[in-house]
Amino acid sequence: MSSKLLAFSALVFSSILLSSGCAKHETETAQSEQPKDPNQLRIAVVANGTTGSLDFIGAPEIIAKDPIFLEELKKRHVKLTWEPVTTAAVATLVNENFLNNRIDFAFYGNLPSIFLNATGTKTQIIVPGGIGSNVYMVVPSQSKATSIEELKGKKIALHRGRPWEVNFAQLIQDKGLKLSDFQIINLNPQAGTAAIAANSVDAFFTLSDALILEDKKIGKIIWSSRNLPRDWKMRAELWGSKQYLNANPEVTQLLADATVRAYHWISEHQDEYQQSQTKFGQPLTVIQREQDNNSAWKNNWNPSYDIQILTAHYDRVIKHAIDHQLIQDPIQSSELLDPKFTQQAVKNLKLEDYWADQP
Template sequence: MRAQAPAKVIRIGSPDLGTAGKPSPGSSALAVAHANRWLEEEFAKDGITVDWKFFRGAGPAVAEALAAKQLDVVFLGDLASAIGRSRGLPTRYLLPTGRGSNSYLATAPGVKITSVAELKGRKVSVLKGTAYQRPFDNLLATAGLTEKDVKLINLDWPSSKAAVVAGEIDATFGGSDLFLLRDKGVTIPISTKGRGPDFTINAGVLATQDFITTQPQWAQRLVNQVVRGAHWASQKAHREAYIKLVVEHSGAPETGVRAEFEGETLASRFSPLIDEALVAGYQGVVNDGLKLGILRQGFDVNAWFEPRFVQQAVRDLKLERFWSPLDAQGKAKGAA
């Protein structure tokens, strides 16, 4: 019997960061490629299908699908990807798609919380195992609190939004999509903006070792298209078009997207370079994860990164001088 030819499909998994029934990888360089169907166009000429899978259960659900060998490539926030790697998922980190994202606390109608200290004893939802858990825990620590000092409820993002609007919980912690709830009486009194790298989130694209080994050319072509998206989103002239794209394709509230990027240079947000600052950021996530008991064991963060694909993409697209690599302190080191 002849062996069956392998399926010509790339299975991409992402937390569902969209709202209003619009599945989306959120506000990232990957979101640009997704909205413009650049990956589909790139691979269609060879009869290769791109199969997007969006998970309401976010990082933990993506990890389950990876463990079941149902995905080849994933888009994940820093903590979720680190948890998966620490548990033995054979992923390699290909490139960042967004750096330094902030988080927000939304309070139920009529609930007055103006400081982190006032969260003590309150019912607060956080989707555990996602990138938001680390900045939430670090925020609590600024007031001498831990998760044990609040009534922490583990809810997915759609459920937490419904619960805070209904007053079933006092507050929920998550992304800028929470601004969507302000017209329902929800307030957003606290954010992590301006608090430094311990309170921000990096996100990136990872692939399984098997995918990289068996389909390195596919991996390179995919990375090229994501870097193309990063380049487009990084340009000052595209700022308004980028905000419009995110709002249109994810259903995210424009006020939230604008608040997230206010005062930010999008070129620094969307630099796809694997530089010292990125590696230091993920090392910080692993260190905090171990300290907070979210990760049971560490791993070699530096060896996890697979920079050759993004380095080749930058050369292929002639973008060597577009982004500057950053040192571990976040200072520019010169052109890539």
């Protein structure tokens, strides 16, 4: 692997500047030498093995047990392999697996996918991730700060290169601030939590773990996206290798159908689904509060492939990556979008009217 490609891997997960030109050539060469096997389907998924069995976070847990999906793959002699990744290193592992042709699809976030596409390894959004996840600004419980403006010049823990970095940038830009106005400490969520508990940072920008910190009276939330429009949420989608989906559209469609079918099931089984997610360590009350997105539960799982919303979102993500020198070569958001699989899945499942009344 070239030194520049190694630098890319470091950037995605340590925020080191990417030089993508050489990586493009090497990636394209590697892909041409390793054609996709039409009889396999490899999906990266965030997983947890602490319960004694391998459990998948979110909709993939439903997809993995979908009898229709499994039977259709069996009929076509397609071997399904789930590639588990940890929450602490989702971006690292998924992008490395895509780069090295070890996976065909992944459920993961927006900014790391931009890094990947900037190298020339092309992926597209097969099924959007619904309304998205909330982001939070939390400060130590004894802090007097009540707004992001009051944190100017202070230490803020933020895991660089992860999807919620874009939301942090969105927040400070909305307040007329910039990244250099703060002392950004690059910490993963686990380390950020510890830093808040030890009062070694003045704030922590993160996901729903902020709710746990608040419940334990270790921290207090001074800002969140919970009651804000969907363009303030952190997005994660089902991404697929463009090479694979072009070569295997039928199998790709089966996965799209299974994903939309999972969203539909979850939208009708709120209590059962939320209870199932407690196995990953978060209390039920935290899960319920996090998934209260100021809209109907049903809408949280709307797979609508809204080109306008997705284009605006990924234009902003790409601009952030370029402005902060996370990528050198710009890419077009239109290259990331392919709505046909989701649209066909909705038709196949006769769900055209199911989410029609949702915004």
